Amino acid sequence: MMLTQADHARVTAAVTEAEATTDGEIVTVVAGQSDAYHDVALHWAVLGMLLALALLATWPGLVETLHAIVADPWSEAPTARAALTTALIAAAVAFLLFRLLFALGPLRLALTPHATKARRVRRQAMTLFRTAAEQRTRASTGVLLYLSLAEHRAEIIADAAIHSKVSPDVWGDAMAALIVAVRDGRPGDGMADAVSRIGMVLAEHFPRSHDDTNELPDRLIIL
Structure with missing residues (x-):
């Protein structure tokens, strides 16, 4: 305008x-x-990261599915260490994806x-x-x-x-x-x-x- x-x-x-x-x-x-509402984008990214962790906690089978992508799918279920590492990586990826998504100014403004x-x-x-x-x-x-x-x-x-x-x-x-x-x-x-x-x-x-x-x-x- x-x-x-x-x-x-x-x-x-x-x-x-x-x-x-x-x-x-x-x-x-x-x-x-x-x-610019960059802090709003950061808040949404953190929320997205927490949402990813919540989904993994609700459906633990997702951890095994994600782990199988980078590990031998025929191996035994991931150890606790491997499961936590997978969850951490998933949370980091979710954060980065949300952060990238909210780099779009109109979307950031609309969801403020x-x-x-x-x-x-x-x-x-x-x-x-x-x-x-x-x-x-x-x-x-x-x-x-x-x-x-x-x-x-x-x-x-x-x-x-x-x-x-x-x-x-x-x-x-x-x-x-x-x-x-x-x-x-x-x-x-x-x-x-x-x-x-x-x-x-x-x-x-x-x-x-x-x-x-x-x-x-x-x-x-x-x-």
């Missing part, structure tokens, strides 16, 4: 229009993905728990907020609108002055408009719509002062 030049222009124009009525400053960021994706998106948004918006304005009136495309998740994080007057649930309409548009394949429209709604909230609580200046860039930032 890519944003076009027209999307960039639409979001930038929405930010400029929204900030015309408020002292608030809106920073818009779109990321392709918030995290929703709660994990939500935490990672929130963490990345907070990092960007501290870098790009937090206390970067004269009156601490910066807002970050962050969209992570792969996860279909977004975050709105407000600076101290805004947070003290506006409860997080007030951003619900903006978030809903953005997510619906993203699911419809219209991320540019969603970002622009969300910016307009954020601007209305800011204008209500922080109307524009006569000496207000544009302190943060209006352009859409792509990561």
Whole structure:
């Protein structure tokens, strides 16, 4: 899901229009993905390894079958040492196969728990907020609108002055408009719509002062 030049222009124009009525400053960021989730792949690989051991424990005959592949199939049943070695090799192979399978990014993302994706998106948004918006304005009136495309998740994080007057649930309409548009394949429209709604909230609580200046860039930032 890519944003076009027209999307960039639409979001930038929405930010400029929204900030015309408020002292608030809106920073818009779109990321392709918030995290690589390599640790999730590792967890699945470990689970696959344990599953292999569980199968061998449930059906011990599998050990003899696997052992016969590398040993003389007409020999006696494997010794305890040979059986444990076979189980260890089977577990290692299972781990490597799962690890290789989850090298595929789309599969890794699809099998990442929703709660994990939500935490990672929130963490990345907070990092960007501290870098790009937090206390970067004269009156601490910066807002970050962050969209992570792969996860279909977004975050709105407000600076101290805004947070003290506006409860997080007030951003619900903006978030809903953005997510619906993203699911419809219209991320540019969603970002622009969300910016307009954020601007209305800011204008209500922080109307524009006569000496207000544009302190943060209006352009859409792509990561």
